[in-house]
Amino acid sequence: MVRRSLTKPRKAASQQRSRATVDALIEATARILVREGFDKASTNRIAEVAGVSVGSLYQYFPSKEALVVAVAERHQQEIMQTVRGELAEVLAEPVEKAVRKLIAVAVKAHRVDPKLHRVLAEQIPRVGKLEKLETLNPENFILFSRYLESHRDELRVHDLELASFVCVTTIEALTHNAVLHHAKMLSGEAMEALIDEGARLVTGYLKG
């Protein structure tokens, strides 16, 4: 039997050289997305910017979509690093304090890499394998639900799952729109005002 060609992309990169290649490719993709936009992010251009060949790109990523997913996942990881930490610290605090801190951290999360965040949210067509690329991380629902459960007695909401949906959706939308679409709100002062309003909105809802 003839030897299989098997040019299928291998998953793991075992040597440190190839790990560097993978990093360079993800980084190059992110840079192009931010600086030139999604439709300029062709595989050949990505390879060029990464300083490797297209062939190498396809050794580690089975498709262009896979690269975009990798970029999105790396970004999500960075954001959740921030959010998870704060949520742990806030678990013991009463609703007023906790909600305010969570909104503040949501703002901080949207400022990790706003330009990339915006491109991922607005320029990536959710088609094919990109379909489940969600802006709203499901983990947020779970984490917030846990907080609500452990503070049930402070609350005047009956359906905790529904309340979690309402709160997470609201906080995400407010911070997303403020940071990415309303330049006026970027000043420290205006941002404080927005956090105040958001906290009032959500706290009032939770405490009746």
Place this chain on the structure above:
Amino acid sequence: MVRRSLTKPRKAASQQRSRATVDALIEATARILVREGFDKASTNRIAEVAGVSVGSLYQYFPSKEALVVAVAERHQQEIMQTVRGELAEVLAEPVEKAVRKLIAVAVKAHRVDPKLHRVLAEQIPRVGKLEKLETLNPENFILFSRYLESHRDELRVHDLELASFVCVTTIEALTHNAVLHHAKMLSGEAMEALIDEGARLVTGYLKG
């Protein structure tokens, strides 16, 4: 001097035949977007589904992007038809009633053509001329601001512009996510519950 070729797309379609062509093209684009997705919406395919030639397409639309914009605008028109009417009726009502009705109408608006709405929101890359294709219609801010102004004495918010941003963003995000991403909430009962929660959220915020 030689005669100019001037194949630039003409704006107006004066005869009824050409108006039908324009309609067929917009309708075909919408159908393809919903049934096959954005990346299947090539100009050749659109023309084919519309039952006209590609050449005719370019008589009335200077680019593929222009067609998508036309579809989005038609959709927005239909939605705003619904919203404008309700907002007028609600102008005289107190905050509790008004907010509840506005959330209900937002749900209704998202149900006009949910599949198209979702494709427009998630599959169209905001690039080039599509960049200003906004999900959040600026008209909503203006209309809602007017309502707040004429009910200023009922409210405990100081910055009306900020309050309008908070409310419109919140209502849009809640209804959008509920209708387009949470199948469980589509039942009449669950939808009522969501409207109740949303109304409580926003009313509580506005009235202190």
Place this chain on the structure above:
DNA sequence: ATAAAATATGAGCGATTATTCGCTTTCGAT
């Protein structure tokens, strides 16, 4: 009836793109 204007046609051009594969270079273990 006739001519001009409006409308419609669709093969094909040029450009771009994702992906492949035969080959070379480098690495790591012996």
Place this chain on the structure above:
DNA sequence: ATCGAAAGCGAATAATCGCTCATATTTTAT
């Protein structure tokens, strides 16, 4: 020093797509 495996290379391919234009048909006005 040797050799197999891992990593890297990039010209070439095949397909797609937006768009044009020379030509044909239909409508309107006279």
